[in-house]
């Protein structure tokens with residue numbers, strides 16, 4: 001590969017030659033976006049260095065990966081397997097490079113301090129030493145705005161002079177702060193110039209933490225809750241803007257006009273937004289409901305403590321996020337906005353994608369990945385709910401699911417009156433039925449003899465077709481009745497064989513419940529059925545995910561109390577409890 005020498009042309013304010021850069025962690029979420037941006041801009045020879053090489057498969061179908069494949073074929077890019085724990089590997093890949101962009105992994109196990117320390121802190125030391133050894137001039141490190149936020153106080157328009165909190169509650173953030181310090185201190189030693197970027201809440205296509213977590217919570221109805229008042233402001237940064245900021249930093253780091261080297265810069269989309277409004281926009285885009293139930297932060301914290309207790313007791317990974325849940329709770333309930341004017345002034349940074357467009361692109365990318373419904377509530381917005389399917393998707397479903405409130409209310413009123421008529425008028429069932437029939441006949445007769453025009457009001461005739469039953473309807477009804485009868489007979493036959501214990505226990509439970517209710521009175525039974533029919537299906541449809549989530553948790557609790565092993569749980573339950581979206585991760589990363 002022919003790699004030309006580079007020189008920054010101060011007079012022209014640009015680079016005169018093609019430059020060579022190394023993107024360490026170049027197959028990750030931010031790294032991959034940066035690689036693609038560099039390739040699209042041109043004028044860069046890009047060495048992608050990562051410990052993972054999965055995504056370089058030639059059959060990669062996504063646009064961004066085909067861009068990289070083409071660049072590799074044309075010699076504009078190359079891939080090198082590098083472990084940041086091995087300095088010699090970093091030296092090899094950085095030799096001859098003008099700039100090194102470094103992003104370490106986010107998906108570290110926060111319970112494994114040793115590994116986190118080695119990757120974050122030792123990795124940063126190795127990268128600095130390797131850059132010095134290979135005579136690299138510029139190192140841009142992707143830190144995070146998290147390094148100034150410990151959750152104990154709000155940050156409103158915080159700038160780079162914002163004092164660091166004394167003690168971090170989150171271990172990985174603490175380590176990241178140390179790594180950032182090492183990179184800044186390394187500036188101007190051995191000819192290396194360094195710069196640190198602190199993007200706040202990065203989101204976008206291919207992100208593996210935030211949106212997948214939201215989708216996971218939503219699938220189980222847990223994203224309906226707002227932590228705190230819901231009015232807290234936050235800064236988010238679309239990933240393409242982070243990539244752009246890296247390039248701005250690389251191009252200005254050794255400029256003598258402005259002071260960039262050895263500094264840290266906050267990077268945002270410059271559009272602070274209410275944290276929960278942002279979450280709502282993402283959730284709505286994915287077909288979920290906006291969060292609307294406000295829960296005090298202290299209560300959420302207790303739930304988190306409880307879930308962590310279960311987690312520790314089971315020695316079992318319920319979540320796979322490097323940042324602790326407590327930290328996420330603080331992030332979700334505090335104000336956290338940053339002043340980005342230093343990056344604008346010194347790096348020449350300004351967002352290239354607006355927040356609105358970033359959200360649209362993010363939602364579109366996750367929707368695109370959701371053909372298997374991993375992220376979307378329903379793969380198709382017209383998809384029927386379970387309650388609707390259960391009720392047969394006909395008129396009964398429409399009435400019981402309150403699709404047309406007026407019709408449902410009329411039906412309920414008529415049935416409630418009939419209920420009162422038959423059970424609470426103090427008559428026998430037969431005399432109630434006879435009186436009802438007489439009443440209906442009298443009303444119809446009276447209606448029939450009415451003039452077609454009364455005082456200017458037109459009285460419409462009831463067409464005779466209203467009293468006719470179609471042949472096909474009759475046949476269908478008989479068919480349904482005979483089908484039900486046959487099913488009952490079939491079930492009884494199966495019961496009589498004594499082989500199906502689960503069916504036997506279901507029937508016993510049903511009969512016992514029936515006997516118990518009837519022992520009170522038939523009126524109570526009918527009343528319960530009436531109220532149940534008009535409320536239960538509706539509630540189930542509205543809160544399907546919450547009910548299933550609670551059911552999953554309940555089932556988990558029962559299994560746990562009985563000492564049953566996790567593997568006996570249904571896949572959907574274990575997937576939630578483990579947050580085991582490994583397959584999704586694969587798709588997110590490499591599709």
Ligand SMILES: NC(=O)c1ccc[n+]([C@@H]2O[C@H](COP(=O)([O-])OP(=O)(O)OC[C@H]3O[C@@H](n4cnc5c(N)ncnc54)[C@H](O)[C@@H]3O)[C@@H](O)[C@H]2O)c1
Nearest residue numbers: 025027028029030051052083084103104105106107144202
């Ligand atoms: N994702 C966010 O929301 C976010 C926000 C702000 C800052 N950041 C910071 O940006 C950086 C990058 O984040 P990301 O989301 O792109 O991370 P990521 O986990 O998606 O990517 C990191 C890459 O590093 C590679 N890697 C893992 N171990 C390695 C090793 N030993 N040697 C070499 N490469 C290794 C992984 O294969 C992966 O491709 C992190 O430092 C993170 O803290 C991320």
